[in-house]
Amino acid sequence: xxxxxxxxxxxxxxxxxxxxxxxxxxxxxxxxxxxxxxxxxxxxxxxxxxxxxxxxxxxxxxxxxxxxxxxxxxxxxxxxxxxxxxxxxxxxxxxxxxxxxxxxxxxxxxxxxxxxxxxxxxxxxxxxxxxxxxxxxxxxxxxxxxxxxxxxxxxxxxxxxxxxxxxxxxxxxxxxxxxxxxxxxxxxxxxxxxxxxxxxxxxxxxxxxxxxxxxxxxxxxxxxxxxxxxxxxxxxxxxxxxxxxxxxxxxxxxxxxxxxxxxxxxxxxxxxxxxxxxxxxxxxxxxxxxxxxxxxxxxxxxxxxxxxxxxxxxxxxxxxxxxxxxxxxxxxxx
Amino acid sequence: xxxxxxxxxxxxxxxxxxxxxxxxxxxxxxxxxxxxxxxxxxxxxxxxxxxxxxxxxxxxxxxxxxxxxxxxxxxxxxxxxxxxxxxxxxxxxxxxxxxxxxxxxxxxxxxxxxxxxxxxxxxxxxxxxxxxxxxxxxxxxxxxxxxxxxxxxxxxxxxxxxxxxxxxxxxxxxxxxxxxxxxxxxxxxxxxxxxxxxxxxxxxxxxxxxxxxxxxxxxxxxxxxxxxxxxxxxxxxxxxxxxxxxxxxxxxxxxxxxxxxxxxxxxxxxxxxxxxxxxxxxxxxxxxxxxxxxxxxxxxxxxxxxxxxxxxxxxxxxxxxxxxxxxxxxxxxxxxxxxxxxxxxxxxxxxxxxxxxxxxxx
Ligand code: SF4
Numbered sequence: 221x222x223x224x225x226x227x228x229x230x231x232x233x234x235x236x237x238x239x240x241x242x243x244x245x246x247x248x249x250x251x252x253x254x255x256x257x258x259x260x261x262x263x264x265x266x267x268x269x270x271x272x273x274x275x276x277x278x279x280x281x282x283x284x285x286x287x288x289x290x291x292x293x294x295x296x297x298x299x300x301x302x303x304x305x306x307x308x309x310x311x312x313x314x315x316x317x318x319x320x321x322x323x324x325x326x327x328x329x330x331x332x333x334x335x336x337x338x339x340x341x342x343x344x345x346x347x348x349x350x351x352x353x354x355x356x357x358x359x360x361x362x363x364x365x366x367x368x369x370x371x372x373x374x375x376x377x378x379x380x381x382x383x384x385x386x387x388x389x390x391x392x393x394x395x396x397x398x399x400x401x402x403x404x405x406x407x408x409x410x411x412x413x414x415x416x417x418x419x420x421x422x423x424x425x426x427x428x429x430x431x432x433x434x435x436x437x438x439x440x441x442x443x444x445x446x447x448x449x450x451x452x453x454x455x456x457x458x459x460x461x462x463x464x465x466x467x468x469x470x471x472x473x474x475x476x477x478x479x480x481x482x483x484x485x486x487x488x489x490x491x492x493x494x495x496x497x498x499x500x501x502x503x504x505x506x507x508x509x510x511x512x513x514x515x516x517x518x519x520x521x522x523x524x525x526x527x528x529x530x531x532x533x534x535x536x537x538x539x540x541x542x543x544x545x546x547x548x549x550x551x552x553x554x
Numbered sequence: 555x556x557x558x559x560x561x562x563x564x565x566x567x568x569x570x571x572x573x574x575x576x577x578x579x580x581x582x583x584x585x586x587x588x589x590x591x592x593x594x595x596x597x598x599x600x601x602x603x604x605x606x607x608x609x610x611x612x613x614x615x616x617x618x619x620x621x622x623x624x625x626x627x628x629x630x631x632x633x634x635x636x637x638x639x640x641x642x643x644x645x646x647x648x649x650x651x652x653x654x655x656x657x658x659x660x661x662x663x664x665x666x667x668x669x670x671x672x673x674x675x676x677x678x679x680x681x682x683x684x685x686x687x688x689x690x691x692x693x694x695x696x697x698x699x700x701x702x703x704x705x706x707x708x709x710x711x712x713x714x715x716x717x718x719x720x721x722x723x724x725x726x727x728x729x730x731x732x733x734x735x736x737x738x739x740x741x742x743x744x745x746x747x748x749x750x751x752x753x754x755x756x757x758x759x760x761x762x763x764x765x766x767x768x769x770x771x772x773x774x775x776x777x778x779x780x781x782x783x784x785x786x787x788x789x790x791x792x793x794x795x796x797x798x799x800x801x802x803x804x805x806x807x808x809x810x811x812x813x814x815x816x817x818x819x820x821x822x823x824x825x826x827x828x829x830x831x832x833x834x835x836x837x838x839x840x841x842x843x844x845x846x847x848x849x850x851x852x853x854x855x856x857x858x859x860x861x862x863x864x865x866x867x868x869x870x871x872x873x874x875x876x877x878x879x880x881x882x883x884x885x886x887x888x889x890x891x892x893x894x895x896x897x898x899x900x901x902x903x904x905x906x907x908x909x910x911x912x913x914x915x916x
Binding site (some may be wrong): 455 | 628658674676724730738
């Protein structure tokens with residue numbers, strides 16, 4: 221049992237290690253790849269040829285003249301210490317940019333994913349209880365319609381309507397320009413105001429899928445003998461609804477939740493672009509446009525690590541939450 | 555249809571017992587507002603402290619019969635008729651007239667039920683102990699003493715109480731789950747335990763041992779048991795009285811010896827002959843030809859007529875009413891004597907208690 225946890229944890233580190241190596245490889249080794257382009261770019265910017273290597277070393281934590289293994293060790297060592305070099309386009313340490321961007325993205329993704337599940341689970345269980353009713357049919361249709369609308373369409377339309385046409389909500393940014401970046405009421409209010417539209421458009425489309433999943437799970441659970449036996453045993457309806465139906469219907473969705481959380485981080489590349497919301501995705505896109513490789517690689521690394529950690533947590537905790545699953549998938553371990 | 559209902563209703567008197575705990579009169583279940591019945595106006599009574607075995611093929615309405623005793627027909631079925639429950643203290647309740655709250659108390663405190671498939675009767679994400687506790691709480695019983703009783707019940711069933719209470723359902727074997735479910739059904743000390751195919755999913759050995767345990771439990775706690783199964787020899791080992799169901803009706807009722815050794819209904823006799831018995835030579839085992847009818851095409855007259863070798867014109871026209879053969883032995887057939895004469899039973903029960911019959915009774 222503990223053996224499984226050790227192995228699983230080691231695998232996380234191995235995967236992160238591999239991803240970091242991959243970013244190194246991309247920068248350094250691809251023919252005509254970023255590294256070469258970087259050199260050309262610096263030369264074009266008028267950096268004297270004699271200084272180009274030094275600049276590259278500074279930006280990438282790599283000394284281009286050192287042997288390959290030396291470069292690799294330097295790079296990995298720097299990444300391990302959280303040093304991603306310096307952004308070319310912004311002239312700031314990448315680590316600082318990311319540290320500022322990550323909270324916004326995590327905030328939007330976390331809140332919207334939780335909302336999406338909460339609303340979906342609520343609607344889905346109501347539909348299951350009233351299976352076949354007009355309410356059920358209407359919402360099933362609506363859910364399917366919602367699922368087929370991509371979030372960026374919702375984003376663009378709501379931005380146009382609520383911000384540009386009616387002016388109710390800000391059009392860009394994470395907080396108002398005049399607000400001090402400190403933990404105060406005006407700051408929080410402004411942050412909230414700026415996040416409403418991104419969260420709304422990132423939530424709406426996802427509700428449908430979760431509602432349908434919850435509806436299906438609940439209907440299946442409701443048909444189980446144990447629900448019937450529970451009723452005969454005289455349990456209160458509320459206890460049956462929560463401890464029996466909801467619990468058994470939500471459990472299978474738990475892994476999906478953690479995976480989606482990681483997955484939706486990468487979706488913010490588009491979302492944050494639309495709302496000029498300076499989070500991780502926004503910077504990734506900006507870096508892409510500006511050929512800002514250090515920043516690009518760092519955002520890529522952060523998002524990938526988040527995904528890996530999400531899967532890891534899902535794996536480790538699912539057996540704790542659902543007693544039917546024993547860790548490692550090896551049934552009857554004793 | 556009216557003739558049929560009338561005929562069955564008439565039989566009530568022929569099946570009363572001395573001290574009934576449950577009296578069922580004209581219990582009928584319909585899923586389509588009375589077009590067809592999946593329990594077709596059944597009347598019988600259950601004696602206090604007896605073990606009544608109900609035998610029927612799947613789709614004969616035997617589960618409906620079981621469910622109706624707790625007024626627990628799955629939606630959207632409708633149950634009509636009268637089901638009287640006589641308490642120990644002499645008071646009587648009409649189960650179908652109970653309010654929701656009264657029904658909630660009645661179930662499990664007076665009449666409890668064990669379903670087939672114990673595996674699916676427990677919440678998979680709750681420990682066995684949790685099921686006992688929540689049941690006690692739901693009935694405002696004292697949890698501490700109730701859990702003491704739960705441990706005693708589990709020990710009675712040869713389970714290790716601490717281990718079982720602390721296990722999730724999937725951590726127990728099928729036989730253990732079934733026994734834990736029986737303990738759970740007895741936690742509120744009901745008078746009557748209704749069991750619907752309680753051993754169907756188990757291997758033969760486990761079936762035997764559960765039967766023995768049930769007998770012990772019945773002794774110890776003065777239970778009345780209704781044991782419903784498709785497995786005639788199984789229930790014959792346990793039951794004091796037996797009843798056979800065919801096409802949503804009861805067709806024969808009697809004590810065990812009468813029903814097994816001297817049955818008067820062609821269907822029962824065919825069922826006995828179709829039953830694998832270790833001593834019966836294989837070539838003598840005869841499957842019953844034809845199929846039991848679905849609710850929508852129960853034939854006019856006797857519902858067994860299409861498959862019955864003795865069917866006459868009378869059988870096809872008129873639904874047979876129950877007639878008394880011996881005391882306590884009633885059968886719904888026009889020609890019980892012919893049945894005894896012409897359908898020989900292939901097996902000779904080695905049990906001394908069952909009188910051997912070949913049909914030399916007439
Ligand atoms: S009534 Fe007639 S058809 Fe029905 S079982 Fe008896 S003999 Fe057969």
